[in-house]
Amino acid sequence: MTLNRKLRYGMVGGGPGAFIGAVHRTAAALDGMMELVAGAFSSNPEKSRQMGAELLLDPRRVYGSYQEMVEREAALPAGERIDFVAIVTPNHMHFPVAKAFIEAGFHVVCDKPMTTTLEDAEALCRLVARHGVVFALTHNYTGYPMVKQARAMVQAGEIGTVRKIVVEYPQGWLARPLEQEGNKQAAWRTDPKQAGAGALGDIGSHAENLARYITGLEMEALCADVHTFVEGRAIDDDVSMLIHYAGGARGILHATQVAVGEENNLNIRVYGTEGSLQWFQEHPNELYYRPFGQPARVLRRGNDYLTDIARHNTRLPSGHPEAFFEAFANIYRNAGRTIAARLTGTEPHPFDLDFPTVQDGAVGVHFILTALESGRRRAWVDARYTPPSE
Incomplete structure (x- = not known):
């Protein structure tokens, strides 16, 4: 019905x-x-x-x-x-x-x-x-077809056991104190009372979610350097961290809003025992696949060789770019x-x-607060999360 x-x-x-x-x-x-x-x-x-x-x-x-x-x-x-x-x-x-x-x-x-x-x-x-x-x-x-393709390939074991995850989200739009110049978006995003966290919450949370979505791996521990570069800003605008994942994989996560020249360069690399994957948000219709001992391959959105879930989330034929709005949709x-x-x-x-879902939201909030704690303590902290009982 x-x-x-x-x-x-x-x-x-x-x-x-x-x-x-x-x-x-x-x-x-x-x-x-x-x-x-x-x-x-x-x-x-x-x-x-x-x-x-x-x-x-x-x-x-x-x-x-x-x-x-x-x-x-x-x-x-x-x-x-x-x-x-x-x-x-x-x-x-x-x-x-x-x-x-x-x-x-x-x-x-x-x-x-x-x-x-x-x-x-x-x-x-x-x-x-x-x-x-x-x-x-x-x-x-997570709505991009080639992100879903990457997830399906990891789940199918096409790159073997995941060993290393490198995810970064550099922006440059807050390299200057726009919040002091009447910019509405900058004003609330740099206000701790309204935003909670700065670059960590605004874009670092996207990086964490993307890595977890593609690999299915949960964090066990992290060590974060959380910093504010712009003088007078009351919230973080730069974060770098090392991550230990369940099962032994290691990760690096970097998110900043003060990288002059960067626009919205979210990207991820996942390295396994049998191959690797790489995806750039600014070039979202391509997924780089490098199987061990073989030539590198570029998989492109809209083709029949992709997985069912990637094709299910594809709206246009190959060669017609899909991007931000379609992924959001x-x-x-x-x-x-x-x-x-x-x-x-x-x-x-x-x-x-x-x-x-709401559970993903709780994991994301836990990640943000754990990274902030690590930054304050300048130490490794336990990043494991246990969902609340009903």
Whole structure:
């Protein structure tokens, strides 16, 4: 049984001047299976109304606060209310907004990192289990077809046993104190009260998630150098760390927002006993595969020789580049199909369950806080994580 209508969603955050809200809206619209019908786009009611008018929404469904939104949406008939909420606020608001909507029975798509404290992250894990809702976290880089290809190849043993993981995420946009120059994005991302962590939480969390997604390996211990280069900045803007993974693999993770000249150069190398893989986010349609004792190969998106899950998440024929929006949309599509299955009482396709969950969010928050602790202590720390009991 399929849902005979579009999924209805609302958005909290993503008002005038916000970057990531527009990305979420574009991704959600790409497959034509969802429509934005409601929102509380800013903590300022006037700005929220302004955004709702720009998006041509019914003014009655544009709210002055998330509290008003959850209360009034929950009171609507089942055939009118939203099916899920997309949370695109600064990090410190993720928890209260998600908690309110989950407790009202709504499904959730939330930007990362999930929360700023582990206590809040684990509370969300328990709430999701208790209320039986779908919770998707937008670690969007896992949505790229060639990332899924890399994961499938590691799972199939094509590079043997993983020995070494090198993942880095260099940016340069915060090499100067933009937060002191009126830049809205820089202002909240460098405010500890709103962001929780700086480069570590903003992009280091993506690097950690990408490495764990591709290899399936969990961290056992890490030693992090967490630093702030820009004078007067109240939050980290550079981190480097050594990692020990379960099973004996070793890793290096580097994330910085002060690397002048870099744009968004997330990349990963995975070295195994029988071969290696390398992927660059700025050239996402190619995966480099180097089997032991054989010529290097470049696998390209959109070809029939790729795995089923890579082709399932491919939208265009080979030679037509796919990139950021499409990868983001794969998270929304998979989560949306899972929500639709829940609404119709059917089982989702296994490929549709391939999106980051609330548990991934808790692991990510634990990673951030563990790295910050290591940086403060200048020491190796235990990085193992035990999920909360329900």
